[in-house]
Amino acid sequence: MAGITAATADNLGASAYKRRPSWVAWLVFAPLAAWLILFVIVPTLTLVALSFGEQRGLGTVEFTFTLENYQRAFNWTWLKVFWTSIWYALLTTGICMVIGYPVAYYIGRSPENMRNMLLTLVMIPFWTSFLIRTYAWITILSKEGLINSFLVAARIVPEPITILYTPFAAVLGLVYNYLPFMILPIYTSVERLDNAMIEAAYDLGARPVRAFSQIIIPLTSPGIVAGALLVFVPSIAMFAITNLMGGGDPPTIGEVIYKQFTSGRAQPFGAALGTLLLLIFIITLWIGRRRSEE
Amino acid sequence: MKNNARHLMLSALAMLSLAGCGKPPEPSASTPTPASSPGSSPAAAAAAPAEEKKLNIFCWSEYIPQDVIDAFTKETGIQVSVENYASNEEMLAKLLAGGGSYDLIQPSEYAIEGLIAENLLIPIDHALIPNIKNIAPEFLNMSFDPGNKYTVPYMAGTVGIVVNTDLVKDEITSFNDVFQDKYKKNIVVLDDAREIVTWAMLSQGIPVNEVSDANLEKVKPTVAKWVQLVKVYDSDSPKTALLNGDVALGVVWGGEGALLLNADKKFKWVMPKEGTHLFIDSLAIPKIAKHPTNAQQFMNFILRPDISVKMSDAFPYLNPNAAARPLLTKEQQENPASFPSAEEIAKMQTFKDIGGQATKVDELVTSLKAQ
Structure with missing residues (x-):
């Protein structure tokens, strides 16, 4: 560690803040930087560059710097597809919040020796691939599946009801898969919650509802915002779950982008849709950040 | 800040060049001549005739049964590695990007048409694939590859x-x-x-x-x-x-x-x-193939009736192999969705x-x- 400061001694004159890290620091930082460049920056730039190209023949792309792909994207068809995905993601985020908050609060307020066990229970489904868990849902929800067999056997319904291959099933699949992403950050906030604040609220005459809405929610809001982002952003682009459980109808943006790169034979157009999706993510993150700064 | 950016770029460049060095230079062999082996590893040179005992197949998922591949390796000693794709377009994109090293691909009819037009396939040597005679005539000499110069039918x-x-x-x-x-x-x-x-x-x-x-x-x-x-x-x-x-x-x-x-x-x-x-899915050898003789050996192998039966057992599509059909069970032969x-x-x-x-x-x- 001494090496880091020693090598920058010549800069110390101005201000301690302006210290330049030495080559050792860069060496430590290099793997992360390389990782970011290779797996984040380069692919993103490739995607953006691709969106200004034109596809030729069997699948080669020529960079013509055309805006045509973006012009094509601002069409009712694709905007509706975007909206379907955003709507699914909003629903998923809302439902995850309503279910996840009480769960996270309960875990965060339970005795310390219980917490780890409860958290492990939340995480256990993640030990299995999400595709396998999604297929399990198919056998639960299908017309000859667990739920329908029970409902019919118990004479609650005369014949099997349709659950699978509906927007309801698609959102159910999303909620199921992303719920832990809501629970964990809220749990972190709840765990750090200062009991004295809540007690003070009660001492000053606040009823439980008021204490919750004016003290507990604001204090745990960083967790809520983080959870909302962690659920909303991946839900928009997810198409494996919505296709398998929703039956692929209506189409979602992730699926449509995937098809542009395959059977649609329009990689540059797919890249343009991908870039627009990226913009939605950036805007979401920006809103989320402003919210947590407030 | 400028200095920081330069450092970043330098370390990134260092990483890139390291990554570039990772791959040993490969011989650019595209023809099955013994002359192509000296450039490759000593092990391959030692292994007799022309090619090292390897075959890289790029095929549809759920299409070539594992027991067929195992039987091929057992008989020939050729180690097979398999990579899968889910659509012709996915395969074409990877092939055109020049990323992989594939010896055998499994395109459908319209993809073959494009591959031939773009001159991306190696012609096959019918002397190495005598079993093509097993294929029913209605699946040979199709418009996408007249005379089967480049492809042999796999499944229809x-x-x-x-x-x-x-x-x-x-x-x-x-x-x-x-x-x-x-x-x-x-x-x-x-x-x-x-x-x-x-x-x-x-x-x-x-x-x-x-x-x-x-x-x-x-x-x-x-x-x-x-x-x-x-x-x-x-x-x-x-x-x-x-x-x-x-x-x-x-x-x-x-x-x-x-x-x-x-x-x-x-x-x-x-x-x-x-x-x-x-639809007719065929086997073809891309220009980038390093083991075209092994690839043709595999083509000939899957055209054998006893092997073709294994393909039908696992994936009951329309088997174009006329010599294999009598070996199928009555139930298989009479399945109207297969045949x-x-x-x-x-x-x-x-x-x-x-x-x-x-x-x-x-x-x-x-x-x-x-x-």
């Missing part, structure tokens, strides 16, 4: 209708019978825009390869009506929705239909009377490459689905 198949006769009592004979209002939200179809448009074209008597703007406009109302009736779009496993009773009718791959027929007698296979689409009759086959059409029209087909179907 078709698209047809599966009816759950417990739930559908009416006689179903055509695409138009399937897409009726009374079956609304009771239908599974392939999640494939060109297939859906093809069925609509067939129902109006338009040849499947005449995908002009005018014809797309003509079938648009039909497709619009149909997509409102469909409940599930699934190309990977359309049989699931039928097996679970979530839908009563399906327009699915022949192989999937054959599995359903085997699973339960309530399922019935119908060849649409308008005709349907016949359509000669007159049904005569009515089928194969896909030609439609190039940029594929984009319009995709947009047509997506826009109607999104409504």
Whole structure:
């Protein structure tokens, strides 16, 4: 560690803040930087560059710097597809919040020796691939599946009801898969919650509802915002779950982008849709950040 | 800050160059001559005749049974590595990007047409593949590869209708019978825009390869009506929705239909009377192949009747191998989803490459689905 400061001694004159890290620091930082460049920056730039190209023949792309792909994207068809995905993601985020908050609060307020066990229970489904868990849902929800067999056997319904291959099933699949992403950050906030604040609220005459809405929610809001982002952003682009459980109808943006790169034979157009999706993510993150700064 | 950026770039460059050094230079062998081995590893040079005992196959997922590959390795000592793709376009994109080193690919008819046109395949040597004589003549000398200069047929198949006769009592004979209002939200179809448009074209008597703007406009109302009736779009496993009773009718791959027929007698296979689409997946050797002789050895191997039977056992598509057919069980031979009759086959059409029209087909179907 001494090496880091020693090598920058010549800069110390101005201000301690302006210290330049030495080559050792860069060496430590290099793997992360390389990782970011290779797996984040380069692919993103490739995607953006691709969106200004034109596809030729069997699948080669020529960079013509055309805006045509973006012009094509601002069409009712694709905007509706975007909206379907955003709507699914909003629903998923809302439902995850309503279910996840009480769960996270309960875990965060339970005795310390219980917490780890409860958290492990939340995480256990993640030990299995999400595709396998999604297929399990198919056998639960299908017309000859667990739920329908029970409902019919118990004479609650005369014949099997349709659950699978509906927007309801698609959102159910999303909620199921992303719920832990809501629970964990809220749990972190709840765990750090200062009991004295809540007690003070009660001492000053606040009823439980008021204490919750004016003290507990604001204090745990960083967790809520983080959870909302962690659920909303991946839900928009997810198409494996919505296709398998929703039956692929209506189409979602992730699926449509995937098809542009395959059977649609329009990689540059797919890249343009991908870039627009990226913009939605950036805007979401920006809103989320402003919210947590407030 | 400038300094920081420079450091960042330098370390990134260092990483890139390191990554670049990771790969040893490979010999640029594209012909099966012994002269190509000195450049490669000593082990390969020691291993007698021309090529090292390796074969890299790039094929469809769920298509070449593992026991076929194991049997090949056991007989020849050639180590096979397999990489999968899920669509012709995915395979073409990877091949054109020049990333992989593949010795054998498995394109469908329209992809072969494009690959030959772009001069991306190595001609095969029929002296090395005598078993091609086992293939029924109707699957040889196809328009996409006259004289089989570049390809040997692997498996063929078709698209047809599966009816759950417990739930559908009416006689179903055509695409138009399937897409009726009374079956609304009771239908599974392939999640494939060109297939859906093809069925609509067939129902109006338009040849499947005449995908002009005018014809797309003509079938648009039909497709619009149909997509409102469909409940599930699934190309990977359309049989699931039928097996679970979530839908009563399906327009699915022949192989999937054959599995359903085997699973339960309530399922019935119908060849649409308008005709349907016949696909032929073949094996071909890309120009970038490093082991073309091994690849041709594999081609000859899978054309053997006893091996071809294993392929039919695992994936009951239309096996083009005439010598293998008598070796199949009676049940397999009589499965109408696997083996359509000669007159049904005569009515089928194969896909030609439609190039940029594929984009319009995709947009047509997506826009109607999104409504």
